[in-house]
Amino acid sequence: MNARALAGVLVLTLGAWALVAIFHEPARPHAPVAWESSAQCAECHADVSAEWQQSWHAQAWNDEEVRKLSENFSNTDCIDCHAPQPVFETGIGNRPLARSTRRAEGVDCISCHQMKDGRMAGTLDNESVACRPSAQRELTRPEACGGCHNQHGTVDQWKASRYAQPGPEFRDCIACHMPYRDPSDPTKGRIHVMHGGHDIELVRSAVSLRAERTNDAIVVEVENIGAGHNYPTDERSRASDVFWRPLAADGRAGEWRKLYRFRNPYRFEVGEPNTELPAGQKVTLSIEDESAKGSVEVALFYKLSPYYAVPDKPDPEREAKLVHSVQVSP
Amino acid sequence: MTGGLAQAALQELFDLAPASLPHLARWLDEPQKPAAERRVAVEALGASDSRYAAELLLARIEAMRTRKNDEAWIRAHCAWRLGQGTQDWIVPRLIRHLRYETDHETVIWIARALARFENLSGFDALFVVRTSGATPELRESANVALYELARTRGFSDPESLARAWFAADPRLASPALSPARQLEIWRVIAGFAEWQLRGVDDGRFTLARENRAAAELLAQALADSDRYVRTHAAQALERMGARGASAADALLALLDDREAGIFAAEALGGIGAKQAESALISRLEPQHSLEMRTAAARGLAALSLPSSVAALRKFTTEDAPRDLRFATTCALLRCAPAEASNAQVLFILDDYATESGETATSEPALRAWLAAHAPERIADWDRAQSAGAIARIALRAALAREALASSAK
Numbered sequence: 001m002n003a004r005a006l007a008g009v010l011v012l013t014l015g016a017w018a019l020v021a022i023f024h025e026p027a028r029p030h031a032p033v034a035w036e037s038s039a040q041c042a043e044c045h046a047d048v049s050a051e052w053q054q055s056w057h058a059q060a061w062n063d064e065e066v067r068k069l070s071e072n073f074s075n076t077d078c079i080d081c082h083a084p085q086p087v088f089e090t091g092i093g094n095r096p097l098a099r100s101t102r103r104a105e106g107v108d109c110i111s112c113h114q115m116k117d118g119r120m121a122g123t124l125d126n127e128s129v130a131c132r133p134s135a136q137r138e139l140t141r142p143e144a145c146g147g148c149h150n151q152h153g154t155v156d157q158w159k160a161s162r163y164a165q166p167g168p169e170f171r172d173c174i175a176c177h178m179p180y181r182d183p184s185d186p187t188k189g190r191i192h193v194m195h196g197g198h199d200i201e202l203v204r205s206a207v208s209l210r211a212e213r214t215n216d217a218i219v220v221e222v223e224n225i226g227a228g229h230n231y232p233t234d235e236r237s238r239a240s241d242v243f244w245r246p247l248a249a250d251g252r253a254g255e256w257r258k259l260y261r262f263r264n265p266y267r268f269e270v271g272e273p274n275t276e277l278p279a280g281q282k283v284t285l286s287i288e289d290e291s292a293k294g295s296v297e298v299a300l301f302y303k304l305s306p307y308y309a310v311p312d313k314p315d316p317e318r319e320a321k322l323v324h325s326v327q328v329s330p
Numbered sequence: 331m332t333g334g335l336a337q338a339a340l341q342e343l344f345d346l347a348p349a350s351l352p353h354l355a356r357w358l359d360e361p362q363k364p365a366a367e368r369r370v371a372v373e374a375l376g377a378s379d380s381r382y383a384a385e386l387l388l389a390r391i392e393a394m395r396t397r398k399n400d401e402a403w404i405r406a407h408c409a410w411r412l413g414q415g416t417q418d419w420i421v422p423r424l425i426r427h428l429r430y431e432t433d434h435e436t437v438i439w440i441a442r443a444l445a446r447f448e449n450l451s452g453f454d455a456l457f458v459v460r461t462s463g464a465t466p467e468l469r470e471s472a473n474v475a476l477y478e479l480a481r482t483r484g485f486s487d488p489e490s491l492a493r494a495w496f497a498a499d500p501r502l503a504s505p506a507l508s509p510a511r512q513l514e515i516w517r518v519i520a521g522f523a524e525w526q527l528r529g530v531d532d533g534r535f536t537l538a539r540e541n542r543a544a545a546e547l548l549a550q551a552l553a554d555s556d557r558y559v560r561t562h563a564a565q566a567l568e569r570m571g572a573r574g575a576s577a578a579d580a581l582l583a584l585l586d587d588r589e590a591g592i593f594a595a596e597a598l599g600g601i602g603a604k605q606a607e608s609a610l611i612s613r614l615e616p617q618h619s620l621e622m623r624t625a626a627a628r629g630l631a632a633l634s635l636p637s638s639v640a641a642l643r644k645f646t647t648e649d650a651p652r653d654l655r656f657a658t659t660c661a662l663l664r665c666a667p668a669e670a671s672n673a674q675v676l677f678i679l680d681d682y683a684t685e686s687g688e689t690a691t692s693e694p695a696l697r698a699w700l701a702a703h704a705p706e707r708i709a710d711w712d713r714a715q716s717a718g719a720i721a722r723i724a725l726r727a728a729l730a731r732e733a734l735a736s737s738a739k
Contacts, residue, residue, distance in 0.1 A: 034620070100596070100625045
């Protein structure tokens with residue numbers, strides 16, 4: 001292409017751009033919408049809404065366990081976090097307050113995204129669509145989750161961990177709990193299932209279990225290798241138990257025996273110690289028992305509810321989820 | 331030593347050696363000391379009836395929260411002795427501790443100590459110990475305490491006295507609060523601004539069980555500059571019920587507070603402020619936020635005034651926002667249960683029976699409707715309470731559906 005042709009193309013391009021600039025009407029701001037239900041969000045964001053429906057945030061009001069513990073929310077103290085006002089309204093980092101509408105939606109789209117002016121906090125600015133998104137860095141900060149989750153100390157635990165330090169290991173709440181749908185293309189957004197303790201694979205990646213025989217005992221090590229907070233991190237409900245059982249030569253297994261429990265007891269369980277395992281730390285346990293002289297299986301279980309049906313005779317295989325298991329030979 | 335001689339000796343001890351009090355308090359923490367000596371220490375501290383000594387006794391009771399449930403007898407003894415004194419400022423601290431206390435004997439003595447200052451909030455705990463106390467002796471002790479407290483206040487049985495307490499019956503004494511007790515209450519109110527919910531929950535629990543006079547302090551707190559203080563003060567008043575009635579004007583003034591107004595609306599219903607009816611009705615209108623409209627309907631439901639019916643009806647139609655329609659229909663069932671249509675009852679019943687139901691709102695509405703339509707089934711409804719949070723919903727929903735089917739015939 002010679003210089004004259006190139007100049008022609010350039011003139012035409014500039015001309016087209018000028019015409020568009022002169023005659024194109026900028027997008028008009030959308031009229032404010034009264035957000036009364038997260039079902040409204042699903043009209044445009046069906047895929048995200050479907051993800052959220054699978055999340056435990058969506059079950060915050062409906063879950064049977066919480067309804068039992070709160071006496072169907074007649075204990076109104078529980079409403080503050082289980083049906084909170086939008087966190088941008090109460091203020092990021094502030095304690096949440098109860099709302100009086102759409103409680104059945106639990107911790108929903110509006111709880112996390114709606115701002116004081118009715119716009120929705122997001123990752124881009126666009127006033128021409130119904131939710132008028134506004135790019136808000138605060139939306140992704142741990143403090144946005146902390147209003148509720150730091151009531152159990154989770155954000156403080158993270159701040160004390162190496163994952164909160166700037167550098168290659170830095171990982172915040174959303175890095176693990178809301179990963180990108182497509183890591184190679186962040187514009188596709190983050191997964192809104194917000195998986196946590198209900199996802200046993202995630203739990204498995206948080207902790208390791210090792211066991212080896214020494215002279216007189218079996219030494220067991222449990223290490224928090226992947227969680228950016230304590231293992232487990234919740235106060236009251238979550239627990240993780242180490243059990244062991246002898247294995248006979250014919251493969252038959254003996255009864256499970258409890259060795260240790262990781263848990264932060266609830267406020268009414270006075271005097272019980274907090275045995276959660278902080279990020280990066282390990283605990284070493286010892287099995288010294290005559291029946292542990294032969295083959296032994298050591299297992300780590302995870303419980304969403306801390307109690308066993310028969311406390312003196314727990315059945316972890318039925319009442320808990322298996323995290324890791326190792327066998328130790330004689 | 332007993333009686334007057336012991337009292338004289340203790341008085342001399344306090345006069346000559348006031349510094350002996352902390353030494354005596356230390357005995358309480360020394361398990362190796364003979365029990366008789368430690369008991370004397372409790373009695374000596376109690377006999378001084380000073381603010382300082384009462385603080386030492388309270389601290390020993392409250393130590394349970396940071397230690398294993400050890401030496402419950404010391405706590406019971408301290409509670410008993412505090413109930414003999416005149417230090418009324420211990421009331422909010424004892425109410426809060428009662429939330430955590432696990433030793434039934436201590437529970438009984440704390441409830442008695444509270445009653446000494448005309449605070450009957452320990453009744454709930456006494457009823458529990460009477461039913462499921464650790465031993466027959468403790469169950470009997472709780473029963474004796476309940477009847478004694480009822481009789482000395484002119485009531486034939488503890489249930490009547492408990493009802494009178496919750497209804498703020500004027501026959502019950504309502505002593506003025508000492509400056510020291512007011513200070514304790516202000517400390518709790520100041521704690522409403524804390525970030526951690528644990529202390530806030532304790533505060534709401536404590537002040538909701540305080541005497542009538544505490545409502546005046548909570549009313550002042552409604553004008554605080556901190557939104558959390560205003561909000562939780564309103565919630566504490568709502569839970570006080572009729573004992574919080576003196577705060578009605580302050581709650582009315584809070585209705586237009588953008589941040590705490592919705593809590594004021596519900597609190598006005600909770601305290602039974604009939605004078606708030608028109609203000610709540612006006613807040614059902616569309617110029618108010620949906621949060622406020624729904625909260626106003628809840629407040630009207632709690633007031634249960636037949637005169638609210640016409641205003642409520644406007645928002646029970648299908649074109650009303652679902653939350654508002656639900657709250658106004660519940661209110662309608664409570665204000666005029668005989669006037670509710672079967673379709674309206676079914677709308678509430680369907681929500682009640684689902685796993686996501688607004689049970690705390692719908693349950694009293696359905697009970698009111700059942701009482702009007704099938705009063706013979708109310709005993710069954712009330713009995714279902716003991717079935718637990720989940721099972722009772724199925725039982726009560728079945729009762730309501732049965733009554734609904736009968737009324738449809």
